[in-house]
Amino acid sequence: MTIGEALKSLRLHAGMNQTQMAAGIVTESFYSKVERGVHAIDADVLIQILTAHHFDVTTFLHKSLTNNQRSLILIWQGKLRMLKIIRTCRH
Incomplete structure (x- = not known):
């Protein structure tokens, strides 16, 4: 499931329309395009x-990310932890 598909599913489950979901954050047009997979969305905006x-x-992220995407996140988290350990040892 894509981020856009997950947003749409969540929105519909909550009984909201696109205008309500986008209100004050992004335009309804942009939000609609995210749901349809036309535009990507920045993590901070999401x-x-x-x-x-x-x-x-x-x-939300757990439900919308694929197993491969979750695996990549875990790998990067591990690498970041190792960098912190290396930096700590150098000081």
Whole structure:
């Protein structure tokens, strides 16, 4: 499921329209294009939309990301932890 598909599913489940989801954050036109997969959405904007409507960001991402995407995130988190350890050891 894409981010746009997940947003649409969440919006419909909440009984909201696109104008309500986009309100004060992005234009309705942009939001519509995100749902349809025409435009990508920045992570900070996605988080703003989700938190504005009291949706849990972690749950949303878990449901919308593929297993491969989740695996990549875990790999990068591990690499970041290793960098922090290396930096700590150098000081």
